[in-house]
Amino acid sequence: MYEGVVQDLIDELGRLPGVGPKGAQRIAFYLLAADPTDVRRLADVLVLVKDKVRFCATCGNVAEEEHCRICRDPRRDPAVLCVVEEPKDVVAIERTREYRGRYHVLGGAISPIDGIGPDDLRVRELMTRLADGAVRELILATDPNLEGEATATYLARLVKPMGLRVTRLASGLPVGGDLEYADEVTLGRAFEGRRLLDA
Amino acid sequence: MKLARLSLTDFRSYAHVELALDSGVSVLVGPNGQGKTNLVEAIWYVATLSSHRVATEAPLIRTGASRAVVRTVVDREGRDMLVELELVPGGSNRARVNRAPLPRPREVLGLLRTVLFAPEDIALVKGDPAERRRFLDELLVARAPRLAGVRSDYDRVLRQRSALLRSAGSLARGARGGQRGRTSGGAERGELPTLDVWDAHLARAGAELLAARLELVEALRPLVAKAYDAVSAGAGDARLDYRSSAAAAAQPLPGDRAGLTQLLLNAMEAARPAELERGVSLVGPHRDELVLSLGTLPARGYASHGEAWSFALALRLAAYDLLSADDSTSAAGTPVLLLDDVFAELDTGRRERLATLVAPAEQVLVTAAVAADVPEQLRGARYAVAAGSVRRTG
Numbered sequence: 001m002y003e004g005v006v007q008d009l010i011d012e013l014g015r016l017p018g019v020g021p022k023g024a025q026r027i028a029f030y031l032l033a034a035d036p037t038d039v040r041r042l043a044d045v046l047v048l049v050k051d052k053v054r055f056c057a058t059c060g061n062v063a064e065e066e067h068c069r070i071c072r073d074p075r076r077d078p079a080v081l082c083v084v085e086e087p088k089d090v091v092a093i094e095r096t097r098e099y100r101g102r103y104h105v106l107g108g109a110i111s112p113i114d115g116i117g118p119d120d121l122r123v124r125e126l127m128t129r130l131a132d133g134a135v136r137e138l139i140l141a142t143d144p145n146l147e148g149e150a151t152a153t154y155l156a157r158l159v160k161p162m163g164l165r166v167t168r169l170a171s172g173l174p175v176g177g178d179l180e181y182a183d184e185v186t187l188g189r190a191f192e193g194r195r196l197l198d199a
Numbered sequence: 200m201k202l203a204r205l206s207l208t209d210f211r212s213y214a215h216v217e218l219a220l221d222s223g224v225s226v227l228v229g230p231n232g233q234g235k236t237n238l239v240e241a242i243w244y245v246a247t248l249s250s251h252r253v254a255t256e257a258p259l260i261r262t263g264a265s266r267a268v269v270r271t272v273v274d275r276e277g278r279d280m281l282v283e284l285e286l287v288p289g290g291s292n293r294a295r296v297n298r299a300p301l302p303r304p305r306e307v308l309g310l311l312r313t314v315l316f317a318p319e320d321i322a323l324v325k326g327d328p329a330e331r332r333r334f335l336d337e338l339l340v341a342r343a344p345r346l347a348g349v350r351s352d353y354d355r356v357l358r359q360r361s362a363l364l365r366s367a368g369s370l371a372r373g374a375r376g377g378q379r380g381r382t383s384g385g386a387e388r389g390e391l392p393t394l395d396v397w398d399a400h401l402a403r404a405g406a407e408l409l410a411a412r413l414e415l416v417e418a419l420r421p422l423v424a425k426a427y428d429a430v431s432a433g434a435g436d437a438r439l440d441y442r443s444s445a446a447a448a449a450q451p452l453p454g455d456r457a458g459l460t461q462l463l464l465n466a467m468e469a470a471r472p473a474e475l476e477r478g479v480s481l482v483g484p485h486r487d488e489l490v491l492s493l494g495t496l497p498a499r500g501y502a503s504h505g506e507a508w509s510f511a512l513a514l515r516l517a518a519y520d521l522l523s524a525d526d527s528t529s530a531a532g533t534p535v536l537l538l539d540d541v542f543a544e545l546d547t548g549r550r551e552r553l554a555t556l557v558a559p560a561e562q563v564l565v566t567a568a569v570a571a572d573v574p575e576q577l578r579g580a581r582y583a584v585a586a587g588s589v590r591r592t593g
Contacts, residue, residue, distance in 0.1 A: 110396070112359050112363035112366065112393075112397075113358055113362040115362075117363075117366075117393060118393060146355050146356060146359065146400070147359070150359070150396050153399060153400070154393055157392065157395070157396065183303070184345045184348065185345075185348055188345075
């Protein structure tokens with residue numbers, strides 16, 4: 001235990017995801033030794049981010065205005081909608097520069113153990129967006145784990161009566177990898193999802 | 200397959216111990232509480248990544264130590280393979296094969312195959328259905344390590360679904376109490392569509408596990424009958440039957456996964472009111488039973504102590520036969536047999552017959568508190584185990 005405010009700082013840092021007690025201690029002592037202006041800047045950004053950043057009224061992505069950059073962009077195809085769990089998934093897909101449609105961020109995945117059901121996710125907002133018929137393809141890009149798959153199945157069943165094209169991201173082998181290093185589940189999925197090769 | 204060396208550091212009662220083993224029979228003798236079973240447990244851990252005695256890993260680490268290391272040299276068809284496991288409680292365990300780290304410790308499964316006979320085996324016959332399901336699942340994973348993944352997927356779906364049933368059930372009960380006769384409460388509208396989704400996932404994972412278990416029971420049935428006959432000297436007719444919680448007792452089960460998936464879905468639909476009422480998943484492989492019977496009577500409840508022991512031994516011997524007969528691509532020779540303190544539990548006849556059955560195996564490790572408990576047929580290397588050290592005596 002350290003005295004007073006140093007221990008407070010370590011406790012607060014230790015609450016952050018991915019930071020354990022040792023890491024918290026290390027960051028705390030780094031901050032103690034760091035230049036005061038650097039620390040001030042960090043503190044300002046922390047306060048600012050809570051004040052300024054909000055979630056896009058349309059898609060749920062992080063935004064600085066009412067709508068996020070992607071929803072404001074008129075060049076984005078309104079007929080394709082990609083559903084993801086978290087804003088960081090939007091960033092991951094954006095990095096591919098392949099996708100030109102829009103997004104819908106659910107804010108998590110269905111997980112009864114954690115008490116998260118459809119009502120805790122932005123599902124109702126999604127249904128409202130789909131209601132006008134402008135979207136023709138819905139891409140379900142939730143994580144390829146149990147909760148992500150369950151969420152995708154749930155959404156697919158929910159929108160089925162609307163008659164739009166529903167797709168799910170493919171699972172399979174990593175590009176540039178070796179077959180022998182793939183685990184059995186991934187390899188099994190890759191077999192299931194194999195496709196015809198045009199030659 | 201042969202276990203050539205075993206070396207433990209900070210495992211259970213051992214600060215450090217080295218043990219070199221030959222093919223054939225090795226007998227470890229020592230008074231109770233000296234660490235014989237700890238050696239067997241370490242070998243079992245390398246084969247299954249779990250203990251046969253405890254569910255968590257913390258007790259496996261010597262008091263005061265921060266980690267334990269189990270190192271084995273496995274001889275597969277003349278090739279030595281060094282398998283090293285580091286157990287870190289509260290952290291992630293590490294595994295290395297021939298000094299190369301494995302990305303996932305789970306890949307160690309299948310490198311060393313063992314069949315363990317232990318005093319706890321009597322629970323296979325007299326204990327809860329969970330004991331028999333565990334017997335089947337452990338054998339499944341030993342034969343096809345991939346099924347460890349199927350098993351853990353199923354457990355996860357089950358936990359999620361049961362959590363949902365608990366919350367949906369309490370909501371539904373609340374709604375019924377509040378507005379009599381009306382069933383338009385939040386549970387019905389909000390939770391049930393997601394329950395359908397979990398049903399689908401449970402049925403799919405469950406069907407895969409169920410199909411694997413059914414196939415295993417088919418393969419075991421003749422082997423168990425034969426082994427029981429041999430152990431009990433022809434004293435009875437031992438039978439195995441798999442009873443699914445998704446089907447009536449006499450109803451034949453579908454032979455393919457699609458049929459089993461549908462069977463589970465139908466059974467879940469029928470059980471839904473009861474499941475919501477009680478907040479538990481009532482259908483699926485986690486509620487199934489492996490029924491053991493002698494003649495026409497169920498072994499659980501009717502078998503005498505001696506008959507129950509014969510049945511337990513027959514199950515283990517059948518597992519050994521099955522693993523020995525498996526395909527040559529994954530296995531390299533017969534599994535290593537571990538007999539942990541079982542002879543003390545048996546009468547003279549069963550002792551002799553069991554010894555005769557296991558003596559021809561490629562490698563057998565026997566532990567006993569008293570050397571006189573070990574039958575004549577199992578002559579071989581002798582080791583004395585005392586106070587955390589092992590010494591070869593003959």
